[in-house]
Every structure is written in C-alpha cells, then in structure tokens.
Amino acid sequence: MMFASKKIAHSLLIASVLSNFAHAVSFDGQYIQPNLTNTAVEWWWGSAVGASQSPGTPGPVLQFLFYQGYSILADFNHSSLPEYYITINGFFSNGNNFSLTVPATSGNISEGNNNSVTGTWGTVGAFQISSDLKTMAVTFNAPDAPYRISGSMNFTSNRANHYGCNVTDSPYFDVVKPVKTLNDAEQVLFNQLGWAVAIPGGTVNVDVRINGTRLQFTGNGYHDQNWMPLALNEFISSWYFGFAEDTSPPTMLCCKINALSTGRRPRISALFALPARWLVQKARLRLPAGR
Numbered sequence: 001m002m003f004a005s006k007k008i009a010h011s012l013l014i015a016s017v018l019s020n021f022a023h024a025v026s027f028d029g030q031y032i033q034p035n036l037t038n039t040a041v042e043w044w045w046g047s048a049v050g051a052s053q054s055p056g057t058p059g060p061v062l063q064f065l066f067y068q069g070y071s072i073l074a075d076f077n078h079s080s081l082p083e084y085y086i087t088i089n090g091f092f093s094n095g096n097n098f099s100l101t102v103p104a105t106s107g108n109i110s111e112g113n114n115n116s117v118t119g120t121w122g123t124v125g126a127f128q129i130s131s132d133l134k135t136m137a138v139t140f141n142a143p144d145a146p147y148r149i150s151g152s153m154n155f156t157s158n159r160a161n162h163y164g165c166n167v168t169d170s171p172y173f174d175v176v177k178p179v180k181t182l183n184d185a186e187q188v189l190f191n192q193l194g195w196a197v198a199i200p201g202g203t204v205n206v207d208v209r210i211n212g213t214r215l216q217f218t219g220n221g222y223h224d225q226n227w228m229p230l231a232l233n234e235f236i237s238s239w240y241f242g243f244a245e246d247t248s249p250p251t252m253l254c255c256k257i258n259a260l261s262t263g264r265r266p267r268i269s270a271l272f273a274l275p276a277r278w279l280v281q282k283a284r285l286r287l288p289a290g291r
C-alpha cells in the first residue's frame with residue numbers, strides 16, 4: 001500500500017498538470033491529452049445488445065472502445081505500446097465470442113459545429129457524433145489478417161445526454177464525494193475521473209464482418225466516454241456497472257467504483273432509470289489492489 005500511495009503521489013503531480021487540459025468544447029470531445037510521456041487515458045465506448053434469437057440463448061452483443069492510452073497500465077514506460085487502438089468484442093448470435101485489438105497510427109478527435117465530433121483512428125476505424133448528439137456512426141476498416149473486421153454501426157439516441165450520476169453540470173464525481181479529507185486515490189476518483197454519456201439509450205443497427213462471419217442485427221445501443229489522468233489500476237480497486245432494460249432501450253442503471261484506499265472505501269451508486277426488467281447485461285472489472 002505504501003508503494004501504491006507513493007506512486008499515486010508522484011502521479012498526482014502529472015494529474016494536476018493534466019487537469020489543465022480538461023476543456024473539451026463539444027460534450028463528447030477531447031477532455032484530456034494522453035500521450036506517450038504521461039499516464040492519461042481517454043476512451044469512447046459503445047455497445048449494441050440484440051434480442052435473443054432462441055429461448056435460453058443470449059442475443060448478439062458487440063462492444064467497441066476507441067482508446068487513447070492505457071486503462072490498465074503495467075509499466076509507466078509504455079512507449080513501446082501503441083498509444084491508439086480499438087478493442088472490439090462480443091458474441092455472435094450462436095453464442096461464440098470474439099475479441100480483438102486493432103492498433104492505429106493515430107487517434108484524432110476533431111470537434112465541429114455545436115457538439116459534432118469526428119474520431120479518426122488511423123485508417124482502421126472512425127466515428128462521428130452528430131451536432132445534436134442524436135446519432136453516432138461507427139466504421140471499422142481492418143479487413144486483412146490478423147484483424148479481419150469491417151463494417152458499420154449506426155446509433156440513434158432516444159435520451160438526453162448527461163454526465164455520470166445523471167447530472168449535467170460537472171463531468172466528475174465531485175457531486176457525490178464524501179465530506180472528509182480525500183486520500184490521493186480518492187482525489188483522482190472524485191475530481192478527475194470524467195464520464196460523459198452522449199447516448200444513454202437508443203437503437204443501433206449493426207452490420208460487421210468479423211473473421212469471415214457476418215454479424216448483423218438491430219439492438220439496444222449505448223455510448224459514453226471516460227477520461228482520467230492515471231490508469232484505472234493506479235487509483236481504483238474495482239468498478240461495476242449495470243444496464244437496465246424496460247420497454248424502452250436499456251440505460252445505465254448503476255455504477256459502483258471503489259478507490260484504492262487503506263481506510264474506508266468510498267462508494268458511488270447512482271440510479272439512472274427505473275427498471276421493469278433489469279440487468280440484461282452486466283460487466284464487472286476487478287482490478288488488483290495496487291499492482
């Protein structure tokens with residue numbers, strides 16, 4: 001724990017420098033500047049969940065992450081790793097899974113009128129958010145081995161954008177921070193882990209070819225992005241989130257994030273929707289306490 005705290009204290013220096021950069025103009029734009037000499041990370045995430053095609057079998061799922069930097073960093077010197085990449089994983093309708101990471105030569109965010117954003121990951125992938133945050137178009141273009149993915153996804157939102165904890169004024173968790181002196185990890189968790197939910201719910205059309213198999217469906221869509229000055233494993237011990245589904249598309253229901261801490265662990269839970277049927281999809285990321 002001493003070791004972790006010292007590392008975090010050192011990293012906080014980087015973190016406070018980086019917070020000067022947190023000024024995206026567009027809601028879904030660039031909030032922090034990950035690069036090879038810092039530990040910042042920012043990612044644009046989206047998921048599509050289709051209906052089950054036979055009883056007892058889960059429906060198809062596709063999720064993508066357009067990454068700048070590393071959410072789990074094993075070594076602060078990551079200059080031998082690609083800074084920009086796309087990870088894509090999920091399940092075909094028959095239950096078989098797929099998981100791939102496609103490196104890119106660049107990860108460029110350009111902010112246009114109002115809230116429009118274009119992300120260009122080298123030649124292998126791109127996304128476009130419309131100025132009214134109502135649509136997102138995603139394309140994958142790495143058809144050759146070893147990646148073998150190509151195709152597109154089109155999201156149409158049916159909910160208003162918001163930040164984490166369903167607020168619209170701050171992208172950070174400062175609104176729920178406990179009234180006490182925060183330790184170093186908690187300061188990053190509550191003040192510098194950003195969360196912008198551009199598409200809390202809606203529909204998505206998916207048509208991609210992955211390793212020779214076509215995955216085509218219309219499902220429930222969700223898109224958000226996160227950014228932070230440190231890799232998750234530098235300040236978080238665990239992260240849970242859940243989706244809820246009612247008659248309309250699912251939306252994020254709750255999240256619970258624990259900071260690395262020697263004392264009391266903070267807890268964030270927020271309710272974003274009242275579910276009729278719930279937890280159709282649940283993901284859980286358990287991180288080592290320290291490293």
Ligand SMILES: *[C@@H]1O[C@H](CO)[C@@H](O)[C@H](O)[C@H]1NC(C)=O
Pocket residue numbers: 017018033034035036037038
């Ligand atoms: C990387 O980001 C840091 C801020 O964290 C900045 O000082 C440095 O100039 C950046 N380096 C490059 C190559 O952009």
Ligand SMILES: *[C@@H]1O[C@H](CO)[C@@H](O)[C@H](O)[C@H]1NC(C)=O
Pocket residue numbers: 077078079080
């Ligand atoms: C970081 O990694 C690069 C590429 O592997 C290497 O050239 C460099 O010496 C490393 N720097 C440190 C401080 O270890």
Ligand SMILES: *[C@@H]1O[C@H](CO)[C@@H](O)[C@H](O)[C@H]1NC(C)=O
Pocket residue numbers: 096097
């Ligand atoms: C993915 O499929 C492989 C092969 O069937 C299996 O071993 C693995 O557990 C699956 N992974 C997940 C996350 O379902």
Ligand SMILES: *[C@@H]1O[C@H](CO)[C@@H](O)[C@H](O)[C@H]1NC(C)=O
Pocket residue numbers: 106108109110
């Ligand atoms: C990133 O986008 C900006 C604005 O469109 C453009 O000026 C710049 O050349 C692009 N950079 C790269 C590396 O593609």
Ligand SMILES: *[C@@H]1O[C@H](CO)[C@@H](O)[C@H](O)[C@H]1NC(C)=O
Pocket residue numbers: 027114115131132133
């Ligand atoms: C600008 O964005 C807001 C949402 O943030 C939206 O309500 C508005 O319609 C947009 N205006 C245009 C012209 O797209």
Ligand SMILES: *[C@@H]1O[C@H](CO)[C@@H](O)[C@H](O)[C@H]1NC(C)=O
Pocket residue numbers: 137152153154205206207
């Ligand atoms: C997404 O929209 C683009 C542009 O209209 C279209 O070419 C593409 O076929 C669409 N993809 C899906 C899966 O609907």
Ligand SMILES: *[C@@H]1O[C@H](CO)[C@@H](O)[C@H](O)[C@H]1NC(C)=O
Pocket residue numbers: 211212
């Ligand atoms: C791609 O499909 C081939 C068979 O067509 C299979 O041998 C290979 O393991 C698959 N690759 C991945 C990454 O699933």
Ligand SMILES: *[C@@H]1O[C@H](CO)[C@@H](O)[C@H](O)[C@H]1NC(C)=O
Pocket residue numbers: 160166271272273274
């Ligand atoms: C989230 O915010 C929206 C807009 O302010 C509001 O309509 C909705 O009731 C809120 N949901 C919850 C669960 O607080």
